[in-house]
Amino acid sequence: MAKRYYITTPIYYVNSVPHIGTALTTLASDVTARFQRMRGSEVHFLTGTDENAIKVAEAAQAAGKSPQEFVDEVSEEFRRIWGGMNISFDDFIRTTEERHTRVAQEVFKRLQDAGHIYLGDYEGWYDVTAETFYKESELVDGKSPDGNEVRWVKESNYFFRLSAFEERLLKHIEENPDFIIPEVRKNEVVSFIKQGLHDACVTRTNAGWGIPVPGDDSKVIYVWFEALINYISAIGWPDDGYKEYWPADVQWMGKDILVRFHATLWPAMLMGLGVELPKTLVGHGWMLMGKEKISKSKGNVVAPLELAHDLARRSGCAEDVAVDAVRYYMAASMPYEGDETFTSDNFDLMYDVELVNDLSNGIHRVISMLNSFCDGRIPRGTVPASDVLDVRDHIRDVAKAYSNFRLEIASQFVIGVAGLLNQAIDREKPWDLRKNDDPRLADAMYTLAWYVRVLEGLVRPIAPTLADRICGLLRLPETRRWDTIGAENAIPANHRVAKAEAIYPRLGQKKAKEKKQMEQTKVEENVISFEEFTKVKLRIARVLNAERVPNTDKLFRLELVMGEEKRQVVAGIAQEYSAEDLIGRQLVYVSNLQPRKVRGVESQGMILAADGPNGEAILIQPDREAPDGTSVH
Numbered sequence: 001m002a003k004r005y006y007i008t009t010p011i012y013y014v015n016s017v018p019h020i021g022t023a024l025t026t027l028a029s030d031v032t033a034r035f036q037r038m039r040g041s042e043v044h045f046l047t048g049t050d051e052n053a054i055k056v057a058e059a060a061q062a063a064g065k066s067p068q069e070f071v072d073e074v075s076e077e078f079r080r081i082w083g084g085m086n087i088s089f090d091d092f093i094r095t096t097e098e099r100h101t102r103v104a105q106e107v108f109k110r111l112q113d114a115g116h117i118y119l120g121d122y123e124g125w126y127d128v129t130a131e132t133f134y135k136e137s138e139l140v141d142g143k144s145p146d147g148n149e150v151r152w153v154k155e156s157n158y159f160f161r162l163s164a165f166e167e168r169l170l171k172h173i174e175e176n177p178d179f180i181i182p183e184v185r186k187n188e189v190v191s192f193i194k195q196g197l198h199d200a201c202v203t204r205t206n207a208g209w210g211i212p213v214p215g216d217d218s219k220v221i222y223v224w225f226e227a228l229i230n231y232i233s234a235i236g237w238p239d240d241g242y243k244e245y246w247p248a249d250v251q252w253m254g255k256d257i258l259v260r261f262h263a264t265l266w267p268a269m270l271m272g273l274g275v276e277l278p279k280t281l282v283g284h285g286w287m288l289m290g291k292e293k294i295s296k297s298k299g300n301v302v303a304p305l306e307l308a309h310d311l312a313r314r315s316g317c318a319e320d321v322a323v324d325a326v327r328y329y330m331a332a333s334m335p336y337e338g339d340e341t342f343t344s345d346n347f348d349l350m351y352d353v354e355l356v357n358d359l360s361n362g363i364h365r366v367i368s369m370l371n372s373f374c375d376g377r378i379p380r381g382t383v384p385a386s387d388v389l390d391v392r393d394h395i396r397d398v399a400k401a402y403s404n405f406r407l408e409i410a411s412q413f414v415i416g417v418a419g420l421l422n423q424a425i426d427r428e429k430p431w432d433l434r435k436n437d438d439p440r441l442a443d444a445m446y447t448l449a450w451y452v453r454v455l456e457g458l459v460r461p462i463a464p465t466l467a468d469r470i471c472g473l474l475r476l477p478e479t480r481r482w483d484t485i486g487a488e489n490a491i492p493a494n495h496r497v498a499k500a501e502a503i504y505p506r507l508g509q510k511k512a513k514e515k516k517q518m519e520q521t522k523v524e525e526n527v528i529s530f531e532e533f534t535k536v537k538l539r540i541a542r543v544l545n546a547e548r549v550p551n552t553d554k555l556f557r558l559e560l561v562m563g564e565e566k567r568q569v570v571a572g573i574a575q576e577y578s579a580e581d582l583i584g585r586q587l588v589y590v591s592n593l594q595p596r597k598v599r600g601v602e603s604q605g606m607i608l609a610a611d612g613p614n615g616e617a618i619l620i621q622p623d624r625e626a627p628d629g630t631s632v633h
């Protein structure tokens with residue numbers, strides 16, 4: 001049997017349930033798995049829960065439950081949430097399972113027999129939150145480098161001779177450029193190893209929870225040491241069958257657990273066992289809230305399914321596609337080298353601009369036109385060669401980004417294709433062709449339907465339910481194989497489509513509708529105080545330059561001047577205004593809005609526009625010229 005494409009996530013501590021930080025790694029792994037399956041790989045996707053930690057036992061005690069009862073419940077909750085997020089894992093390992101404890105003990109024994117583990121005395125600081133040992137010199141103001149409380153531990157313990165692996169680790173990293181990505185993380189690992197590795201303490205006193213050291217019941221195996229083993233215990237190591245999966249093709253994780261654990265301790269353990277190293281370790285950045293990492297210990301968590309549920313409630317989209325909006329948001333804002341900040345405004349903006357305007361509206365327009373101009377059928381036609389070439393370029397770029405674990409880039413290209421679809425609609429103007437009984441209508445509508453089909457395939461790894469919904473509109477089976485995306489004959493002749501349906505209704509529209517209803521029923525509006533209003537700084541700004549944001553349908557990057565100061569904003573007004581219309585014009589600008597990224601471009605504020613009757617933007621301009629930078633009240 002061909003070797004499987006083996007993908008792993010970290011196994012999560014069961015001291016609380018998943019939030020969008022933990023979900024980020026799992027989603028990244030799921031997108032990789034779904035893409036590789038479409039590529040024709042036999043995928044094996046493993047996730048699971050890390051249940052033997054001291055903090056898990058402490059959380060159980062706090063909940064008034066026995067540790068086993070507690071881990072059973074929380075682990076089940078992880079499964080439920082991953083199910084709700086449509087995570088397509090093939091196996092779920094729990095470190096309290098016999099298949100794991102047996103292998104963890106076997107690994108310990110083999111390393112001990114080979115002389116890699118010895119008995120010694122441990123005295124030092126222990127961070128229970130991160131389950132990590134620290135040297136005195138590593139503490140910052142008496143706390144761990146991450147700011148967690150530490151406690152002094154003095155025990156006789158077993159040590160793993162990590163120091164003996166320095167040279168081999170450095171050599172492996174150097175010879176295998178894809179072993180650790182991104183590059184910045186690799187550099188961190190290399191400098192960490194070069195500072196000198198200390199032997200790792202790999203046991204703790206047995207306090208009644210954990211995997212006992214073989215032959216010494218007074219100790220349990222240090223939770224990190226045995227947790228890492230899950231990646232091979234789940235695939236049946238040491239039985240030969242494990243080679244069907246191992247080495248893992250990609251091990252996804254956040255940067256917090258890469259340097260000390262996955263890129264040093266773990267490969268050294270494998271070297272000691274004589275087992276091959278994983279092919280690639282990806283250590284992505286963090287999702288922040290404000291300036292802090294989203295984390296259960298900080299208590300600033302956002303639960304992924306609640307975010308989806310809330311979106312469904314506010315926008316009116318179905319719950320299952322709301323989950324895909326969250327999946328899309330995570331993929332599109334995947335922090336690769338740096339970190340990303342979660343705000344609900346960013347989430348809403350991404351939803352309205354990318355999913356509603358670009359994707360859902362484009363598809364809706366095509367299906368509506370097929371219904372009204374072509375009797376609900378896709379006529380036989382030909383796609384212009386230039387569209388085929390353009391789209392194939394995009395398909396290649398999306399595939400490259402998925403293969404290189406760059407989800408944020410893949411999402412940009414996918415939405416870029418939605419942009420091309422909208423441009424094709426505006427270029428073909430099927431409504432004119434129809435009015436003039438022009439026979440070119442068949443080619444035009446076939447081309448547009450072909451774009452929708454392409455989008456369905458490209459977006460599938462990120463948003464499988466959304467892709468199914470698109471298939472429902474096209475009445476075509478799902479695209480299973482990547483290499484069929486963009487085939488020109490992908491749609492049977494005179495194929496009948498479904499009635500049009502807006503998959504993602506606009507949040508803005510819903511708000512506008514609600515507002516109208518409120519006015520009609522004379523419900524009192526939320527009032528704000530004068531002080532609250534004055535917090536918003538409005539100023540007159542002049543447009544110095546206007547450039548289209550590449551691969552978007554509606555976005556301009558505007559350079560604004562206000563006296564001495566220059567700012568840039570991204571504004572969705574390209575369908576209503578051209579660059580010539582805009583340059584030199586004075587506008588009203590909100591100058592103290594938190595900057596945010598729109599399609600990779602920083603938007604430092606917002607310009608004011610009214611919502612026209614069809615949702616179009618109508619810019620607000622001063623009645624006569626005022627000096628640039630003048631305050632507006």
Ligand code: ME8
Pocket residue numbers: 009010011012013014020021022023024025050227228229230252253254255256257285286287288293294295
């Ligand atoms: O560390 N942003 O488990 P854990 C991005 N059990 N990713 C985040 C994140 C955030 N704000 N918060 C969490 C453990 N993560 C160990 C792993 S593996 C053998 C043992 C993600 O429950 C990120 O992948 O603390 C991080 O590495 C992982 O969740 C930590 O999960």
